[in-house]
Amino acid sequence: ERVRVFESLRERQGQQRTSGTTKQAFSIGIRCNWIGVSKHIDIISNPPTLHVCSVKGALVCRVNGELWELLRPLEADCELQLLGFNTTEGKQKMLHVEQSEAEGDLFSILSPLAHLFHFLPFSPRRCGGQERVLWGGEKEREEWEREQEETRKRDHRRIGKDQELFFFNDVSPGSCFFLPKGAHIYNTLADFIRTEYRRRGFHEVVTPTLYSTALWERSGHWEHYSENMFTVTGDTHTYALKPMNCPAHCLMFEQRVRSWRELPLRWADFGALHRNELSGALGGLTRVRRFCQDDAHIFCTPEQLEEEIIACLDFVRSVYRVFGFSFHCLLSTRPTPCLGEPALWDHAEQQLERSLQQFGERWQFNPGDGAFYGPKIDIQIKDAIGRQHQCATIQLDFQLPIRFDLQYVGGDGETHRPVMVHRAVLGSLERMIAILAENFSGKWPLWLSPAQVMIIPVGGGSESYAQQVVRQFREAGFMADADDDHGATLNKKIRSAQLAQYNYIFVVGEKECVSGTVSVRTRGGKQLGRRPTEKVLASLTHLRDARSNQDDF
Template sequence: MNIALPDGSVKELAAGATVADVAASIGAGLAKAALAGKVDGTLVDLTATVTDGATVEIITAKSPEALHIMRHSCAHIMAEAVQELYPGTQIAFGPATDDGYFYDFELPNNISSDDFGAIEKKMAEIVKADEPFVREVVSIDEAKKIFADQRFKLEHIDDLTDQEISIYRHGSFVDLCAGPHVPSAGKIGAFKMMKLAGAYWRGDATREQLQRLYGTAFFKKSELEEYLHNLEEAEKRDHRRIGREMDIFMMRDEAPGFPFFLPNGMILKNTLLDYWREIHKKAGYVEISTPMIMNKQLWQTSGHWDHYKDNMYSTVIDEEEYCVKPMNCPGGVLVYASKPHSYRDLPIRAGEIGLVHRHEMKGALHGLFRVRCFNQDDAHLFVRPDQLTEEIVGVVKLIDSVYQQFGFTYHVELSTRPEDSMGSDEDWEAAEAGLKTALEELGMEYEVNEGDGAFYGPKIDFHLTDSLGRTWQCGTVQLDFQMPQNFDLEYTDADGSKKRPVMLHRVCYGSVERFIGILIEHYAGKFPVWLSPMQVKVLPVSEKSRDYAHKVADAIEAAGIRVVVDNRDEKIGYKIREARSIDRVPYMVIVGEKEAEEGTISVRDRTNETHPFTIEDFCAKVREEIRTRA
């Protein structure tokens, strides 16, 4: 029989050949590196047989799918270790995740993180034994016999409608599983137990509470060490802790999901918005503001009520139902529709920093990353079809300039039509083609994210990478033929005919609040001078230098620089440590009797180097850093 390979070549093999046989026919090196296979797009074990005409891809550690497969196998190893260490354990589910894997157990005795060492030791013994993962296909009746002493598995089997189901055996351990797995335990790399939590069986709070054990695994020990280092660094950078320490924001039980911005936070927020307004004015945008509450009919016309009502807050005013806006776009549409437009008026680029509210589940709330109200740095562009490519290119360049300003790299995804969408096939095809044309004109690499567009149109999403290598989806450009049609928007063309504009939705920051959270963690609170809520802190060495410290601070403040004096009766070493580790201030100005006599200052920067300055020269230096947003 003939087997096709991803490069288009064809291999001739005997009938009944397996994926492992395909790998061996290509080369001994590939056969040794093979972990699994992909047959006609479906992931399978190396032992799976292939049929004539199939397309076969060999999965190795370098393949995108490999880490997930290996982690799934490691979850089985962890469950096997737990069962051996704690006889009578009932096992539930154990999938791989983006960060590792977990498994849910009902244990004879609750365990703690103190038991992780014993579990890891047992796992290491199992991996070293290098026994194979063996797939079997059994009937439901056979499965019930195999899992006769595992009540969660029996309940799951009762929900299966197939006459045959797959199980995997590894040593004495057996589990219901669709697979695939690595061929044997020895293929599992470096692993570590991470944490434990409570979990209800099937997520049902009325059912049994189980213990969920989390772990992670990587093919190389160095990769695991890097991951653990980044986790430790991320904990140090947690924006919730730094936000409290730097008096940027707070959360209260009286308003879950609704952040309070403190004075330092408002400086940071307003500085970001000042920058936003500056670059948008240069790019030809005008700024508008639309109401926070508008009637339900508007949201029905826009399509949000049908597609988004579960996330919207509503109220009754004068016996009519109104909605608190979850998005700014319908308000922008009403502004456009408020007067006639000529083709000469277009494009119209209307920006709005609008406060929106969305209902999020309480368990999903997380600092500034997931909140129930936030400011969106929206803009809505109304353009003629012939202007579409040029305007998309302009938006992408603007977003690119913003991310460069903050030191972010990013990758781009083109998200296409979702199942729950509005509009005709023709409109969607035209919209997706318009976005592709713009990206290709820019020479920008992108991935296609099938089915992840907005309900009214496809979009370009920007996924930025922070200093720890984590990705965040922030900026987006969405092309919309639907809303102009729903609201019957039009303009008068050169020949006097009425035409419908195309609408572009776009954000740079996305959620301003979330972007602030990202920046806090990206910089670990050590903001560039232009962004830092406190740009300079003046530290008098003793009471004798306090008067001079205030004169210095007055001069710095007069130069337009944000400055604070630390007047406390504390030792200078303590003041320096706090300014560095809590305030994270870019510059400390240290003044004692010597500086007071000479009329100079000693300046310590973030490298902990101290340099003498005149007040005038220091102010000039800082003002230039602020001006250039260095």
């Protein structure tokens, strides 16, 4: 009975799609520069009509910049691009472990089927939990298996445990406990961004964590986001832990009359945020309930907007260059539904497009994926094993300035509405630490490493000198330790330091004590020889302060 109902609803849905499609001829621009004309076609069943010789091997298509299934009928004038396994989109389509299409996903017709599935505790699927992974051939399968093994080796949860960086406990689900070494990475990242803030005219603010629901009702979050917020009751009032900083920054802006001479205002906030993620969605540092963002908001005049966007993009490029990430930008445009006048959206999208063109890095349109309150630029990075991550974002917001009635006095003496920009570079510090741990495979660069220098004394007379070197490097701000285990051999101590991912290992014996030197080797085993301690300290200080990723000096 269920299968019968399913088939009838699928047929009805197909008829509705067909009847809703225009019967007039329309043009199809193929990326191979061929223009075709048809009435109602799809890629699979009508390749001769399209005169497309490269349909074989296509896995997904891009229609006017938007990814479509191959069986989805073309409905209007469009530019069509076929994507095979040799493209990122094709790989994601084919290699993604997903519910089999044979299941016949019923979500789009869920309502008519409710009476058949009301007693089931799980999502209605025709066949159940089939899963599959597809490859283009044996070579692709072997490559996928190598990638999976490499991913397992680089898992940030394993690295966090092995290096004693962090852990989780059920007493606070989804909230990370950062141990001293993990806290060092956490604070170093925050200090890095703070240094950039000072260079770029941002000012850090500190805001409360707990707010009355009156604030969230005013901002609109209570209506649309309350199920993701943690609430507490006290003094007959309901309060909520903040899941974002923007409403508090709007309160700061409105607390006195603002002048155009003050703008742009660039406010940054490292306050703790809390979001009530489903327990099943939690996963290490990549999805947590308590987190911190390098969050900032810019209030500017409309005339200042393009310059501010370009400056934000340059901020992103400068930071990602330090990590060695390549990236590309996505201009996410008006979704349906959205708030605000179409003309306002068009103007804002044009401003973002001009900023991206002037920025000069690779970018593309991402139609319909903007936030309901404004268009945005999402920045996707590629890590060392080719995975894509979206961390940085630059978002325009038309609605909060209206909801909070934010105004400034312009040069003409009249009041005007400021433009608000939401901006993050690292995004969640927790998630960025996970990405970096896996990108570097736990081999942290010197400037970020929680284990920078290990001094190993050889012989009883060298222990005091080893401690002297430790103090010297610690006073210079390095994470330095000495291995004074009398029961271990030199080779074992060196191996232990390498496994602990110390960037540099200094061996000191009688000769080093007398000459004021250290014998230096990298964690990779490369021996750099005996060098004066002062010169080594100066060289490592330079590498650290320059945030260099190189080992030799």
